[in-house]
Amino acid sequence: MAKVKKKIKTIKIDADRCNGCRGCEIACSLFHAEPKYSSINPAKSRIQVVSHRLKDIWLPVFAGEYTPAECMGRDVYTIDGKEYDECGFCRAACPSRDLFKDPDTGLPLKCDMCEGEEEPWCVKWCLNDVLVVEEREEEVEEEEALDDMEIGLEALTNKFGMSKVMETLARMSMAKKG
Amino acid sequence: MRYAEVGYNLEIDLATGNIERVETDPKMMELHLGGLGTSVKIHWDRVPPETKPFDPENLLIFSSGLFNGTPAFSANRTVITFISPQSGLLAYPMMGGFWSSELKYAGYDKVILRNKSPKLVYIWIHNDKVEIRDATHLKGKGALETQDLIREELKQPNAQVAAIGLAGENRMFCASIEQSRSSASRLGGGAVMGDKNVKAIAVRGTKGVNLADGVEFMKLMEEVTEYINYRNTNPIPDVMTILSGIGSPQEMVHTDEKWHTENFAWGNARNRRKNFWTDEIEESWAKAQVEAIKRFISCYNCPQHCGALIDAPNVPRYMMKCFSKLTYSMAAYVDNLDFGFKIAQQASEYGVDGFSTPQILAFGVELYENGILTDKDFEGCPKDNEGRFFWLLDRVVRREGIGDVLADGTYWAAKRIGNGAEEFAHNNIKKHEQLPIKLGMLDPLYFLMYSTNEKISITQIEGNWPQAAFPTKEQRERFVEDWPQLPDETWKEWLLEWELRGEKAIPYFPTPDIAAQIVDWMEMLHNIDDALCICAGMGSFCLKPPYHIHNYPKLISAATGLDLDEEGLKKIVNRSRNLHRAYNNRLGMSRADEKPPEDHWKKRFPEIEEELLTTYYEFKGWNYDGIPTRERLHELDLDYVADDLEKRGILKDGQGQEEN
Numbered sequence: 101m102a103k104v105k106k107k108i109k110t111i112k113i114d115a116d117r118c119n120g121c122r123g124c125e126i127a128c129s130l131f132h133a134e135p136k137y138s139s140i141n142p143a144k145s146r147i148q149v150v151s152h153r154l155k156d157i158w159l160p161v162f163a164g165e166y167t168p169a170e171c172m173g174r175d176v177y178t179i180d181g182k183e184y185d186e187c188g189f190c191r192a193a194c195p196s197r198d199l200f201k202d203p204d205t206g207l208p209l210k211c212d213m214c215e216g217e218e219e220p221w222c223v224k225w226c227l228n229d230v231l232v233v234e235e236r237e238e239e240v241e242e243e244e245a246l247d248d249m250e251i252g253l254e255a256l257t258n259k260f261g262m263s264k265v266m267e268t269l270a271r272m273s274m275a276k277k278g
Numbered sequence: 279m280r281y282a283e284v285g286y287n288l289e290i291d292l293a294t295g296n297i298e299r300v301e302t303d304p305k306m307m308e309l310h311l312g313g314l315g316t317s318v319k320i321h322w323d324r325v326p327p328e329t330k331p332f333d334p335e336n337l338l339i340f341s342s343g344l345f346n347g348t349p350a351f352s353a354n355r356t357v358i359t360f361i362s363p364q365s366g367l368l369a370y371p372m373m374g375g376f377w378s379s380e381l382k383y384a385g386y387d388k389v390i391l392r393n394k395s396p397k398l399v400y401i402w403i404h405n406d407k408v409e410i411r412d413a414t415h416l417k418g419k420g421a422l423e424t425q426d427l428i429r430e431e432l433k434q435p436n437a438q439v440a441a442i443g444l445a446g447e448n449r450m451f452c453a454s455i456e457q458s459r460s461s462a463s464r465l466g467g468g469a470v471m472g473d474k475n476v477k478a479i480a481v482r483g484t485k486g487v488n489l490a491d492g493v494e495f496m497k498l499m500e501e502v503t504e505y506i507n508y509r510n511t512n513p514i515p516d517v518m519t520i521l522s523g524i525g526s527p528q529e530m531v532h533t534d535e536k537w538h539t540e541n542f543a544w545g546n547a548r549n550r551r552k553n554f555w556t557d558e559i560e561e562s563w564a565k566a567q568v569e570a571i572k573r574f575i576s577c578y579n580c581p582q583h584c585g586a587l588i589d590a591p592n593v594p595r596y597m598m599k600c601f602s603k604l605t606y607s608m609a610a611y612v613d614n615l616d617f618g619f620k621i622a623q624q625a626s627e628y629g630v631d632g633f634s635t636p637q638i639l640a641f642g643v644e645l646y647e648n649g650i651l652t653d654k655d656f657e658g659c660p661k662d663n664e665g666r667f668f669w670l671l672d673r674v675v676r677r678e679g680i681g682d683v684l685a686d687g688t689y690w691a692a693k694r695i696g697n698g699a700e701e702f703a704h705n706n707i708k709k710h711e712q713l714p715i716k717l718g719m720l721d722p723l724y725f726l727m728y729s730t731n732e733k734i735s736i737t738q739i740e741g742n743w744p745q746a747a748f749p750t751k752e753q754r755e756r757f758v759e760d761w762p763q764l765p766d767e768t769w770k771e772w773l774l775e776w777e778l779r780g781e782k783a784i785p786y787f788p789t790p791d792i793a794a795q796i797v798d799w800m801e802m803l804h805n806i807d808d809a810l811c812i813c814a815g816m817g818s819f820c821l822k823p824p825y826h827i828h829n830y831p832k833l834i835s836a837a838t839g840l841d842l843d844e845e846g847l848k849k850i851v852n853r854s855r856n857l858h859r860a861y862n863n864r865l866g867m868s869r870a871d872e873k874p875p876e877d878h879w880k881k882r883f884p885e886i887e888e889e890l891l892t893t894y895y896e897f898k899g900w901n902y903d904g905i906p907t908r909e910r911l912h913e914l915d916l917d918y919v920a921d922d923l924e925k926r927g928i929l930k931d932g933q934g935q936e937e938n
Contacts, residue, residue: 119573119574119575119576119580119581119582119583120575120576121576121577121578121579121580121581122376122578122579123349123351123579123580123581126349126579127349129486130349130492130496133486133492135492136492136493137489137492137493137495137496138488138489138492139486139487139488139489139492140347140348140349140486140487140489141383141484141485141486141487142383143383143483143484143485144484144486151435152435153458153459153575153587153597154422154426154587154595154596154597156572156573156587156589156595158573158575185435203484203485225349226581227503227506227507227510227581228581228583
């Protein structure tokens, strides 16, 4: 398969530099407001600073994928003597918590790196360089992206074998015509 | 649609438990902006001057400002207003932290508390749901401890909580209201909150704050951001380190305390120790500070880090800001900084003012050493300086024994003790303890600021004009060449002419005319900040700040949709400022009260001082007694205030401009 170049964007989070101001949440919600820049609501931000001040925890977390199900088990991390809350580092919008859900609609929120902007707004707004965006190119094997139907059919052929699936499709097609 | 403000106040009657969400008149923003401005208006309309601080009718208002919750950097102050038990005047201590933005996200600009709750309660505001909850299980808990207990109880890790400690519960006159790394400390807001039986107000909001023209606002903020970055990398030369940057004085970052320890007075604002800062002290204090600080932290949406999370040996963690690391050590004559970090933790949990309290304790010690207080008053008190301060602090916040007397602050305590104690309450203005500074030569600017401002606390009056003349011409030229914040280019001449000694030096220069203009300008900047709830550290309190009179009108216009220019903005804050003055006049304040402590300067000049005050009053449009004239009030659309002052006989025949 041919090799292609792909741009990977990473936000590096230096939580040790975080002063806990939560300006990133303001900037995010402002950019994603409709219309853009019309209002601020940090509860709608796709970055949240998970914090416990006296425990010295200030942890910016970005919203990742939505997942319809909770994890079967939960994580509690202790790092450098600091115990982080259950699921503290997790980026998912999931049924187990309110994080990364629009407070008005309940719909999941996901970081889109402020597509179209020079850099994500949270990065731009953080004057303490807690958030730094890095872009690199990676060579990856070209993969043709599968659409939803292909993904479904592939799952069926894996399970039943190609010939069985084709037979079934032919029969269904005949029945419809008939 | 309302912009910048959210347009609703929360009215809570603590006696009946009635809670109302009340839409506010949009006209109030046009007349008074918000924050301090609109709060003063509410006090004027609703709290008559017969009201005593601990009367149920004394309102306690927690207010956000116009810019909280917007992207404006450092808009994180909460202004708390009430008639002070200490001064008897309308006080407005402010705190930073995270509370007021959260309040706006919950959908309210202010929380207005009236009457008293029959039992100890806390208030829980969660968007449209507001509850008064039992707090009897929190009685006696520390002010910081309470914040986490409430968050846990509500299972709301993102709730912001403002709470009082034991001092507030026991109505100590210098009790603070604590929240996150910040506190509203001056003049006893915590005492009024405790009197109303409110332990805390917790708030969580998930709604929005709107901007009228967000695109324009962000364009203006880009310039502000650029300037913040510039100032953070280009400290001002030729001034002390703590004055060279922006934000609050960076007391947590800087360890060099030569200036404070040798120039501020130790004990009960008594003695300067001119050779205190030895190599040995420098080393041990720097070590104590570096080891105690776990992390530098900020308030909401602020790039600075004026505070710190403190993790000192054998002390529960807490957060510290600014100057309180020194006030207790210096007042107690303790030469190690560990003591400062240790007692400040206790003081934060008790919830007391870190400026007044150390002086009250030192005042108690002095009275004892001078035989005015006796062994009986100090029975059980340790003999060492450290132990004595811990013991006294505990007595004061619990109002036990002599602590009950001292808990009213030095002015009232001296009156109660008598027997010459008044002489020892020497560092007050309007009954309120001041920074322990004792200097040589009368300073015209500081004389006016100390005497006349309603804040009664110099750190929140001074600011944009340098504290002293620069020694050399080159330094002056360097300072003025890059000074866009000045209201008028011609003012640069005043700084260039200002010398350390001679005719063009204090007490003669700045002349009364010039001093009046400079002080009025600095005060106006503070009043703008206090209406917007921008931290003074990014506006009125520091040299060459990011926010100033030339960009504020544009930012306010973009945020609110008002069409404001500099004159328009000045008129609004002057209106609120004069309303505040008239309110305090109504409470009995006048010229006789407007004076710094007698020993503030060694060299005093009664004639110059008289001229300064008279000139400044005239410049402000106030009569000889310091009361706004009808003419001035009319210019500011405050005819109703003039009518009231005349009716009460405070303004006589309209003016009373002449001495009589």
